[in-house]
Ligand code: VG1
């Protein structure tokens with residue numbers, strides 16, 4: 001297949017001005033698309049990464065995977081990466097066809113081919129297009145997001161950068177045709193290789209090893225009759241994966257209705273975040289009662305939302321707990337065994353109860369998938385999740401929307417054909433954690449930071465501990481047991497992370513959490529998380545917002561949120 005090109009490409013060293021704001025957040029660097037496209041902003045960040053990689057690889061030329069979620073600037077930026085990789089002694093790039101590959105598929109490919117890492121061109125659930133956001137994420141050799149030690153080092157390099165290296169004559173590489181190319185680069189001792197790989201093949205093959213596709217096929221179209229489901233890809237990168245798995249592999253075109261499966265540069269104007277607000281189209285489709293199950297994904301395919309018949313909403317916290325409790329129906333776990341579980345700190349304690357009952361260890365980590373990587377590598381956990389619609393297992397090192405959907409379909413095939421019944425059975429066994437999150441998005445000015453500062457001071461002084469509060473709703477009294485600023489020490493490598501969110505824990509186990517988002521590209525976003533446990537079965541069918549109103553009002557009062565932010569209501573409630 002190798003076809004050495006005739007010309008030798010020269011390396012150009014171009015001077016550049018460093019930026020001071022290229023600090024990756026919860027999941028990569030996210031900025032307005034226009035910021036990335038101007039003043040070599042994107043090139044600078046990639047150069048800082050290559051400089052760091054050269055250092056950590058001790059000069060050994062790395063092989064990397066490149067893929068993106070199809071948003072505006074993904075194709076162009078992949079071409080830039082190719083030019084720069086050639087000039088930075090990268091041995092080989094495995095580039096997804098048309099530079100489109102879901103984040104979980106990139107993780108899968110890194111692990112399958114044992115590459116040294118990958119670059120994911122995505123701002124995930126942030127809207128795309130020239131007037132919205134773009135983003136870049138670096139993954140390491142285990143297939144997971146780079147840990148803070150790496151992102152901090154890249155950030156340090158980005159602030160001192162003086163030049164970028166590229167091969168300007170390596171232009172317009174055909175990303176649509178699968179195959180291998182080799183290029184001679186002046187001054188390099190080894191040639192530079194590119195392989196264009198299929199975006200879905202490896203991932204789909206892996207899913208077929210993990211799950212019992214015959215069982216799922218039988219659920220959708222078996223002796224018990226048709227099981228109609230609806231999948232909405234919100235015009236993100238998941239479309240081709242949905243069509244391939246449901247219409248081809250499972251051969252269930254008649255049972256599986258799909259929407260928005262064409263990947264668009266601006267996601268068709270969708271905010272590609274699968275929650276009740278932004279995926280309202282799916283919610284409406286489900287409300288008619290024609291489908292037994294519904295799911296949506298985010299732009300890069302690592303998030304999922306699960307709905308039952310009539311639009312019955314499964315909170316991501318409950319989804320994690322239910323899956324954890326029933327992993328044994330999935331062939332992968334029958335083969336590999338089930339280690340412990342983990343959740344991000346703001347995620348409800350529902351999975352904790354499953355861990356206690358099954359005598360498994362439960363780890364509580366800061367927000368962001370990068371904190372699960374070491375736990376999975378060390379076989380301490382098998383499944384983990386976040387309240388932000390992220391669920392996954394140790395099959396890869398990213399959260400995985402399609403995996404969550406196939407896992408749910410496995411439960412429906414093995415346990416009960418009703419999502420709602422599975423949830424009720426779960427609550428009857430474990431009790432119910434009511435959970436909600438309030439987001440106050442894109443607030444200008446210093447208010448949110450001042451609010452967090454004040455809450456930090458309250459933690460330090462311990463002034464609220466043992467204080468009791470009456471709430472205007474339900475005559476319930478809450479007494480604060482612990483108030484702290486969450487910090488975490490990784491049990492595997494000992495790395496320490498602090499200031500990960502203010503926790504207020506009450507004597508009855510209810511929790512309020514405040515933190516600032518680390519994925520926004522404009523202003524500051526405040527998140528308020530509320531988690532409250534009930535074990536009185538008469539409450540299980542109650543509305544979560546209704547149940548949590550007293551705690552929410554108490555949280556807003558303690559933080560003086562309206563005074564600090566000027567917002568009297570949240571942008572999104574999940
Ligand atoms: C949010 C979520 C977090 C998630 C992150 C990346 O971060 O809260 O749980 O890991 O997004 O998800 P933040 O800092 O804005 O709260 V994704 O789909 O953008 O990779």
Ligand code: CO
Pocket residue numbers: 103124125298299300301302303
């Ligand atoms: Co995502």
